[in-house]
Amino acid sequence: MPWRWPTSACAGRWPRPGLRDLGASPRRCWISSRRRICRSSRGSGWRRSTLRVCEIGEFPLIERLCGRLKVRSPGLVVGPGDDVAVVECGEGFELLTVDSQVEGVHFLLDRVDPFALGRKTLAVNASDVASSGGVPLFALVSLFLPPDLEVAWLERFYDGLSAEADRLGVSVVGGNVSRSRVLAFDLALVGRVERDKLLLRSGARPGDRLFVTGHLGDSAAGLKVLLEGAPDGLSGADADYLLGRHLLPSARVKEVRAVLERFTPTACVDLSDGISSDLHHLCRSSGVGALLRASSLPLSGPLRRACALWGIDPLDLALRGGEDYELLLSVRPEDVPHLEGLGFPVQEVG
Amino acid sequence: MPWRWPTSACAGRWPRPGLRDLGASPRRCWISSRRRICRSSRGSGWRRSTLRVCEIGEFPLIERLCGRLKVRSPGLVVGPGDDVAVVECGEGFELLTVDSQVEGVHFLLDRVDPFALGRKTLAVNASDVASSGGVPLFALVSLFLPPDLEVAWLERFYDGLSAEADRLGVSVVGGNVSRSRVLAFDLALVGRVERDKLLLRSGARPGDRLFVTGHLGDSAAGLKVLLEGAPDGLSGADADYLLGRHLLPSARVKEVRAVLERFTPTACVDLSDGISSDLHHLCRSSGVGALLRASSLPLSGPLRRACALWGIDPLDLALRGGEDYELLLSVRPEDVPHLEGLGFPVQEVG
Numbered sequence: 137m138p139w140r141w142p143t144s145a146c147a148g149r150w151p152r153p154g155l156r157d158l159g160a161s162p163r164r165c166w167i168s169s170r171r172r173i174c175r176s177s178r179g180s181g182w183r184r185s186t187l188r189v190c191e192i193g194e195f196p197l198i199e200r201l202c203g204r205l206k207v208r209s210p211g212l213v214v215g216p217g218d219d220v221a222v223v224e225c226g227e228g229f230e231l232l233t234v235d236s237q238v239e240g241v242h243f244l245l246d247r248v249d250p251f252a253l254g255r256k257t258l259a260v261n262a263s264d265v266a267s268s269g270g271v272p273l274f275a276l277v278s279l280f281l282p283p284d285l286e287v288a289w290l291e292r293f294y295d296g297l298s299a300e301a302d303r304l305g306v307s308v309v310g311g312n313v314s315r316s317r318v319l320a321f322d323l324a325l326v327g328r329v330e331r332d333k334l335l336l337r338s339g340a341r342p343g344d345r346l347f348v349t350g351h352l353g354d355s356a357a358g359l360k361v362l363l364e365g366a367p368d369g370l371s372g373a374d375a376d377y378l379l380g381r382h383l384l385p386s387a388r389v390k391e392v393r394a395v396l397e398r399f400t401p402t403a404c405v406d407l408s409d410g411i412s413s414d415l416h417h418l419c420r421s422s423g424v425g426a427l428l429r430a431s432s433l434p435l436s437g438p439l440r441r442a443c444a445l446w447g448i449d450p451l452d453l454a455l456r457g458g459e460d461y462e463l464l465l466s467v468r469p470e471d472v473p474h475l476e477g478l479g480f481p482v483q484e485v486g
Numbered sequence: 487m488p489w490r491w492p493t494s495a496c497a498g499r500w501p502r503p504g505l506r507d508l509g510a511s512p513r514r515c516w517i518s519s520r521r522r523i524c525r526s527s528r529g530s531g532w533r534r535s536t537l538r539v540c541e542i543g544e545f546p547l548i549e550r551l552c553g554r555l556k557v558r559s560p561g562l563v564v565g566p567g568d569d570v571a572v573v574e575c576g577e578g579f580e581l582l583t584v585d586s587q588v589e590g591v592h593f594l595l596d597r598v599d600p601f602a603l604g605r606k607t608l609a610v611n612a613s614d615v616a617s618s619g620g621v622p623l624f625a626l627v628s629l630f631l632p633p634d635l636e637v638a639w640l641e642r643f644y645d646g647l648s649a650e651a652d653r654l655g656v657s658v659v660g661g662n663v664s665r666s667r668v669l670a671f672d673l674a675l676v677g678r679v680e681r682d683k684l685l686l687r688s689g690a691r692p693g694d695r696l697f698v699t700g701h702l703g704d705s706a707a708g709l710k711v712l713l714e715g716a717p718d719g720l721s722g723a724d725a726d727y728l729l730g731r732h733l734l735p736s737a738r739v740k741e742v743r744a745v746l747e748r749f750t751p752t753a754c755v756d757l758s759d760g761i762s763s764d765l766h767h768l769c770r771s772s773g774v775g776a777l778l779r780a781s782s783l784p785l786s787g788p789l790r791r792a793c794a795l796w797g798i799d800p801l802d803l804a805l806r807g808g809e810d811y812e813l814l815l816s817v818r819p820e821d822v823p824h825l826e827g828l829g830f831p832v833q834e835v836g
Binding site for chain 1: 536537538539540541542544547548550551554555556558559561562565566570571573575576577580582583584585586588590591592623624626627628630631632633634635636637638640641644645647648651652655656657658659660661662663664665666667668670672674676
């Protein structure tokens, strides 16, 4: 997703102002020890300041950075701000998105199966393409590799990437390899969609009804199982289900295409940050408000049972837990009957 | 470039077998402390082995990884192995490429001007599109940011990115932001080219003649000035020129398009790893041999003067120095006259 910030990372959220959670040594500043280098660049319009990335917050940072860009190519349909960028491509549209997985932020090396990570690295991007109504087609993957990483680990990661690519019909067409002190993966994905099937965040209208695919909160519960262990009394099958929903999310490509064969929703967003946050994005982009019926949120049996054992409210995970990668659809009232009998769960939530 | 390995990095090349140059603590292995996680993934076809990424070498690693992928989308024209991946797009072709800049590998935070780095991050990708005959159009940029990075530094990076995007006519259409212990940038670039103007590495034929744009070796000399300082006696203008060639490379987009207005070369590659290495790639892809006339390599005055002061052979930098981002063109003998009067230097080298 262009300009998505990681908010549901294993290692927690972006640190609050003043917090230094990574134990990094104070970074040397960019004032060059060789003045000549600075002079050889165009202009010198930058000044030292004390404001740091961790102190500014996600959206203000992105706004500041995007404000410095001039987005003006012919052929550009939707720039930064939606789940994908949209550009003209022949008779249809092309969808462009990128997302990364960083060790210690999105995954813990000693707790993740590389096969699952490979699948997830592609799936989270495919989810953005799905939320735009499109079909993912071509991926570029950048590897940032510590020299002492085991080759077998990386091969296993690729097996997962390959399995997910097969599942989705995606070709991994190229990539880049770089040495790095931190293991990370960055995947850029190209999808395509017919002009009349493009779904954006911004199309919702007053009177529309809201639906979600699948179940919410499972991924957050899976992360909790991963980090804290399963609660006493939870069955192995339930724990496996929740872990799988966190480690092996499914991009809802088939689902959105099945919907689009019947009608075109007015707006769509994938639930990567939690429905409370993602619905807010959809409403803001569309200029509408929304009433979410919390009691209607689809909760899975394993989630209910795990939360009962933990003594926490499953609605909390369903509302604010991220990385479910289900779709939130805004639907005209007259199109609601088309959602029946699709063969997968779609629940009205508002 | 799909699957390019960094060979001309500031901090040196990929370490030799056994070498551990990053001071990383021994990495914990991926054997999960929770068996359940492993079981929840598909299969378990990976085994611990001691072979590490630093011990295998660039191309064997890439071959092993690519061998695990099934590349088979309809619409895919050229997969991993060339400067770009090529896919069908309407009546023409689309070019996809990605490249990254990692702190401590590709740049040193205390020696780089963020403006120059922003420009270079885009330019090195645009060079791959240029070497395929195309025009770069849309970029996605992934930021890996340490929390204590100064916002002003990042804004300056974006000013450079924006300046280069303007120069090339590229729109930065989206991106991703992630927390990371290591500062890094990954940029994926989409270009387009007419079907009859696509240039690959694989088209060179026996009897073709070889030409390069611009001058070679300047970037390697600029890197040497950056790391060791300018040699005593070198003028400020010469040092600036060499530094600029390293820090602010120019993608030869206009140049290749000017050539393509007159005729279509049989093959092309951009000189990112040094002509001795890149010519080898071109020959291997095309199934031909080549005779390079070292005495014909175009050397700039500043390079000759700096090397004389250092007491080294400028040919050495021209042959093996990377990151010149000039183009090496393979041209049919009958097309050679078309290269005259183009308005920029093109030198026959073999």
